[in-house]
Amino acid sequence: MTLPPDFPATTPVRPSGCPGLLRIVQAMDGGICRVKLAGGLITAQQAEAVADVAHRYASGVIEATNRSNLQIRGVGTAHQALIEPLLAVGLGPANAASDDVRNLMLSPTAGIDPQQVIDTWPLARQILGSLESTPRFAELSAKFAVQLDGGEALAMREHHHDLWLCAFECNGQPLLAFGLAGCPAQDAALGSVPVEHGHELVMTVLTLFLELARPEHTRMRHLFKERAITDFFAQLAQRLSVAIGPAAAWPRATHSRQSPIGTYPQRETGQVYVGATLALGRLDAAQLSALAKIATRYGNGTLRFTPWQGVLVPHVRAEQAACVTQALHALGLLCDAQHPLTQMVACTGSSACIKGLADTKQDARRLASLISQPQPIHLTGCLRSCAAAHVAPVTLLAVAPGHYDLYLRDPQHAGFGVLRERNLTIEAAGAWLEARQRSNTHD
Known part of the structure; x- marks a missing residue:
């Protein structure tokens, strides 16, 4: 890959197994190009550019990552044609060598959260x-x-x-x-x-x-x-030029105090943000383009992607929040926090990854149809656990197509936690999880 002549590259793009904007990594379904977003924020113009190149030069599949970035899947051979429009709208690094180091996570409501x-x-x-x-x-x-x-109410x-x-x-x-x-x-x-x-x-x-x-x-x-x-x-x-002080007064928060789905007030009077989740972290080019138009029509022309693989439309007038929710729902985004897919994470699986032992995306959708309430569940096609940045309360580890070992998170056990069941079908896993949910509710 070569960079545009005027791009300030100081050193070559280094080898790595991680995709970046300037380093497209091959998978079974084509190349993967990761677009890093500062604080998860992207303008409508930038979102349209991502959607356009994903449609023109890739499969059209776009993923929201658990670090609030986007990645384009199924990239073909026209790497330069895909990258140049993204650089032109400001989605690239200051120089080629610095693309990898832009790993700073913020709350998706940074600057607008009343609790901050x-x-x-x-x-x-x-x-x-x-x-x-x-x-x-x-x-x-x-x-x-x-x-x-x-200190925001919504933070990973x-x-x-x-x-x-x-x-x-x-x-x-x-x-x-x-x-x-x-x-x-x-x-x-x-x-x-x-x-x-x-x-x-x-x-x-x-x-x-x-x-x-x-x-x-x-x-x-x-x-x-x-x-x-x-x-x-x-x-x-x-x-350091300043003494390090104590942190005893820091009120440790063990989890986000607010759901990433729904409508919530901003610091600005009369404004709200509306959040939704992408089903299993994916959307297509047409959906991203439509999201950009929603942000322009109802908000301030920006979107904020979240580490829960969702998106926020900020700076919406309170009286228009219902219209935004309706528009997001019409696009196929999950706007109901009680939908079983809202807390389910699945890796690419065998459909696009050579290491995947099962089609985790398809199996996750099947599992969602078998459980009545959302549960934090991670389906992973292999031990690498690429889709989850932390151990989920429930992990299903693929052992064969359609078959999984089931783990429950336990601080006393490394890895996924305690192995509870072996070689479950998706149907059996659904029944096990439903029985456990009923038991916990009755307790």
């Missing part, structure tokens, strides 16, 4: 700018990720990150609690710094990691297998 402690966008833009403009950060793995949580707190920061207020001062190689839902914060030192903290953590890590240490957790986290913390404290 801070608006994270100013700090996020500062961090993203430094990630792209600092040559050494190109050494970071494509999987190395940072989370910035502003279970995904593991190499560095996470959560805003809270103590004695009237906004602070950032932070942790390493974990997530806010499970881990205690290591300490806190004032918000105005958030950028310095992130830059120092990343620089220190690169100095201490060997090439095989692609993630923070790999480094901590050989080096004590207390040692890393001590070196970090020496380098």
